[in-house]
Amino acid sequence: MKLHWSPRSPFVRKVMIVLHETGQLDRVERVRTVVAVGTPPGPDILDDNPLGKIPALVLDDGRCLFDSRVICEYLDTRHAGQRLLPDDGEARLTHLRWQALGDGVTDILLLMRTEYLRAQPDATILEGFRRKLFASFGRLEAEAEQWVATPFGLGQISVLCAIGQLDFRYAGSNWQAAYPALAGWYDAYSQRDSVKATAVVDDAPPTGEDTHSLLDFLQIR
Ligand SMILES: N[C@@H](CCC(=O)N[C@@H](CS)C(=O)NCC(=O)O)C(=O)O
Structure with a gap:
């Protein structure tokens, strides 16, 4: 493949x-x-x-x-181990729900950076992204404990990738201070071999882009 x-x-x-x-x-x-x-x-x-x-x-x-x-x-569906997305029932719904939230946060982070890097970013659009991000991180924080109790799967993977994207593009945002339960969970799961081996890497030449004022705008310093 x-x-x-x-x-x-x-x-x-x-x-x-x-x-x-x-x-x-x-x-x-x-x-x-x-x-x-x-x-x-x-x-x-x-x-x-x-x-x-x-x-x-x-x-x-x-x-x-x-x-x-x-x-x-x-x-x-192509391996013999424990399923990352359970076949049916409540467990499947749980993972699909978390996947939707994690992927949604990643989408916002990508779109927000695109808007921010335009010559004249639209403040209203950025404000919309900001509110959605805060609401989403609040929800992630509220549910963080449930993730420890739920077997590792696609839901947690999506959320890990979303937070990884925040750290990758907005390093120094200090989100951990505002969302401590989420931070504890993230640290623990970041030790998995699969997570460590796949950390996002920027191999593009530096653009001189400055995300500091966007960090101020996010107010998660
Ligand atoms: N919902 C899609 C999103 C994929 C996506 O947005 N990928 C980005 C790269 S991280 C991309 O291809 N962007 C180029 C574009 O949107 O034209 C998925 O889950 O695969």
Whole structure:
């Protein structure tokens, strides 16, 4: 199988964590694919994923799976260990709910940075992102204890990738001070081999971009 991949993508990271956790790393060939909202996608990705996004997983029969949710669920049916997304019932709903929240936070972080880096960012749009982020982190904090009690799975993986993205692009935000239960949980789960091995890395040349005023705006210093 061929995975459209980048070391910078939090959504690709979800897939990489699942591959690690389920012992399937050697089933996938990673192909570096560069995408960005501000850059029109080329045929390298569009031929496989018409939405022009990564991750995208090309199966051996030529079909392509996207997005990360579909890929992770597919991979989870291809191993003999404990399922990361339980088959049915309350446990499945719990993981799907957390996945939606984690992925939603990641989406906001990506969109917020895109807006912020525009020549004239729209203050109203940024304010909307800010409120949604605070509300989401409040919800994550309130539910952090339940995650320890729930077997590790896709829900926790999505939330880990969302928080990893905050740390990656907004290092120094000091979110841990405002959300201590979440921080404790995050620290503990960050020790997993799959999480350590997939930390997001920026291999692009430095842009001189300054996110400090955005950190002030977020007021989580
Ligand atoms: N819902 C999608 C989101 C994927 C996504 O937004 N990926 C980013 C990279 S982290 C991307 O491809 N951005 C390029 C674009 O939106 O055109 C998923 O879960 O895979």
